[in-house]
Amino acid sequence: MPSASPTEKFKRIGVVGAGSMGSMMAFAFSEIGLDVSVWDVDKRNVDKVMDWTKKATTMKGKIEGFTDIDKFTKSLEGHGIGKLFMFSITHGEPADSVLKLIKPDLKKGDIILDGGNENYRRTERRQRECEDIGVTWIGMGVSGGYQSARRGPSLSPGGDAKALELVMPLLQAYSAKDPKSGAPCVTRIGPGGSGHFVKMVHNGIEGGMLSTLAEAWSYMHFGLGMDYEQIGDVFTDWNSKGELRNNFLINIGADIMRAKKTPKGDWHGEGASDSDGYVLDDVLDKVVQDDDNSEGTPLWAVMESASRHVSTPTLTAAHYMRIASGNRAERVEAAKKLQMPAPRQMQNIKDRATVVEKLRQAVYCSFLSSFCQGLELIARTSKDEAWAINMGDCIQIWRAGCIIQSEYIADLLQPPLTTNKHLMNIKFIDEVAGELRKYFPALKSTVLEGIMYDQYMPSLSATLEYLKYDGGTMLPTKFMEAQMDYFGAHGYNKPGVHGEDPGPTHKGPHHYEWKSA
Ligand SMILES: NC(=O)C1=CN([C@@H]2O[C@H](COP(=O)(O)OP(=O)(O)OC[C@H]3O[C@@H](n4cnc5c(N)ncnc54)[C@H](OP(=O)(O)O)[C@@H]3O)[C@@H](O)[C@H]2O)C=CC1
Numbered sequence: 300m301p302s303a304s305p306t307e308k309f310k311r312i313g314v315v316g317a318g319s320m321g322s323m324m325a326f327a328f329s330e331i332g333l334d335v336s337v338w339d340v341d342k343r344n345v346d347k348v349m350d351w352t353k354k355a356t357t358m359k360g361k362i363e364g365f366t367d368i369d370k371f372t373k374s375l376e377g378h379g380i381g382k383l384f385m386f387s388i389t390h391g392e393p394a395d396s397v398l399k400l401i402k403p404d405l406k407k408g409d410i411i412l413d414g415g416n417e418n419y420r421r422t423e424r425r426q427r428e429c430e431d432i433g434v435t436w437i438g439m440g441v442s443g444g445y446q447s448a449r450r451g452p453s454l455s456p457g458g459d460a461k462a463l464e465l466v467m468p469l470l471q472a473y474s475a476k477d478p479k480s481g482a483p484c485v486t487r488i489g490p491g492g493s494g495h496f497v498k499m500v501h502n503g504i505e506g507g508m509l510s511t512l513a514e515a516w517s518y519m520h521f522g523l524g525m526d527y528e529q530i531g532d533v534f535t536d537w538n539s540k541g542e543l544r545n546n547f548l549i550n551i552g553a554d555i556m557r558a559k560k561t562p563k564g565d566w567h568g569e570g571a572s573d574s575d576g577y578v579l580d581d582v583l584d585k586v587v588q589d590d591d592n593s594e595g596t597p598l599w600a601v602m603e604s605a606s607r608h609v610s611t612p613t614l615t616a617a618h619y620m621r622i623a624s625g626n627r628a629e630r631v632e633a634a635k636k637l638q639m640p641a642p643r644q645m646q647n648i649k650d651r652a653t654v655v656e657k658l659r660q661a662v663y664c665s666f667l668s669s670f671c672q673g674l675e676l677i678a679r680t681s682k683d684e685a686w687a688i689n690m691g692d693c694i695q696i697w698r699a700g701c702i703i704q705s706e707y708i709a710d711l712l713q714p715p716l717t718t719n720k721h722l723m724n725i726k727f728i729d730e731v732a733g734e735l736r737k738y739f740p741a742l743k744s745t746v747l748e749g750i751m752y753d754q755y756m757p758s759l760s761a762t763l764e765y766l767k768y769d770g771g772t773m774l775p776t777k778f779m780e781a782q783m784d785y786f787g788a789h790g791y792n793k794p795g796v797h798g799e800d801p802g803p804t805h806k807g808p809h810h811y812e813w814k815s816a
């Protein structure tokens with residue numbers, strides 16, 4: 300529960316960016332009792348927010364719109380112990396350009412919360428730049444999409460501890476609350492760019508889960524011939540109990556399966572049709588956030604995992620399918636040449652319920668593996684950067700408000716991650732290993748059947764291989780190592796030799812002259 304009044308230290312906040320997220324934040328802050336100044340580079344975005352205020356009935360603090368950035372910044376003077384900003388704009392250059400614009404008006408003690416999905420290295424650069432003038436830049440992950448930005452997101456702030464203490468009551472009031480304990484889904488993650496790093500990993504895990512679920516949807520629809528209503532019922536059932544209970548993505552998956560077009564459509568006419576068809580059938584298979592550079596988090600997660608030597612194949616395979624999806628024009632051309640088979644309906648299915656149950660277990664296995672991979676990336680980076688991230692806290696703040704919320708997985712992971720602060724490999728937890736072992740056969744049979752009938756399953760099959768090789772005791776890399784020694788004199792370690800097997804991750808001392816030069 301909030302320790303102090305959310306408006307004790309700051310009575311006004313300046314929201315930079317009135318897009319999907321920023322506009323919703325403005326109303327949420329107003330409901331907490333803060334006065335809100337909103338600025339956007341595009342006047343139309345500010346006008347839209349001001350229009351909405353006319354119909355709003357739950358505002359406590361007033362909302363004022365600005366298109367002049369100097370007036371915006373000045374409006375924040377004298378309403379607390381310093382000026383408080385919340386950035387919610389596109390990552391990269393936009394945040395630098397706004398910082399440059401407001402910098403002349405910034406004073407010692409001002410605090411900037413960057414709620415965008417920013418790369419943690421850029422966050423650290425801005426932290427250094429602001430520190431020089433006594434201003435604190437906090438990189439804060441905000442998760443849950445615009446609905447949560449309005450009603451309470453999961454927040455992962457990282458940066459200066461003293462500044463975060465000052466804004467914590469406000470963040471606690473704003474954040475989502477754990478439905479079990481009522482605890483706010485926000486905590487200081489650690490110093491530097493750790494908050495944005497954890498949000499990046501959240502989005503990496505999100506990518507693994509999104510792909511897994513998309514593959515399961517396709518498996519049921521094209522492989523098992525199930526219609527949208529039937530799949531919606533399966534998602535509702537999965538979400539109601541067991542290992543996939545209270546899972547955000549499965550829950551909204553059920554909604555999507557039932558969303559039908561209507562003569563009027565939604566509030567702005569989208570989905571308007573007399574056809575009685577499904578909204579999903581208006582949606583093309585293109586995910587372009589990487590191509591247009593509007594988002595970067597899953598890509599950065601893949602790059603970080605490779606550079607920090609953490610195996611994240613579920614997340615990575617998910618991302619590569621997403622990249623391929625974006626460039627539909629090229630894909631459609633390639634399709635003409637490759638003539639790949641499309642997913643086919645599976646034959647001789649005697650008991651569809653059993654197949655669907657195996658699919659549920661496979662999905663769970665892939666979700667849990669996505670968490671293992673993401674958390675291992677956090678553990679590795681926290682050690683490298685001396686951030687001392689408590690992964691139990693990460694699970695706690697992911698219990699509500701965010702996209703990867705999964706009650707059963709959180710219940711499974713939180714106790715061991717809270718007590719064992721130095722764990723580097725999540726699969727060392729007996730309960731986690733037990734679950735992965737238990738459901739591996741279902742994952743294998745799902746992938747096997749799916750491949751037979753040409754289903755798309757990059758993440759599910761990557762999870763299968765991940766579990767095999769990340770827990771394998773003699774990999775085909777034995778042969779790879781020999782080949783590399785043959786042509787490159789790379790040096791190998793020997794089986795059963797003390798200091799080499801398993802030994803440190805060092806180059807081995809042995810070279811065999813397979814062929815002289
Ligand atoms: N949507 C989501 O589900 C979530 C998004 N985020 C992050 O929140 C941030 C905002 O996202 P969202 O609201 O969805 O995105 P929108 O595209 O709706 O809003 C982006 C905002 O950034 C502004 N902007 C773009 N370029 C500049 C610039 N050069 N200078 C100043 N402002 C600029 C846009 O102005 P204009 O409209 O004129 O381009 C707009 O107000 C992003 O960092 C995103 O990654 C975080 C969690 C969830």
Ligand SMILES: O=C(CO)[C@H](O)[C@H](O)COP(=O)(O)O
Binds near residue numbers: 416443502594596
């Ligand atoms: O941050 C988010 C949720 O957590 C946003 O939904 C974001 O748009 C996801 O995009 P990406 O997968 O490219 O990060």
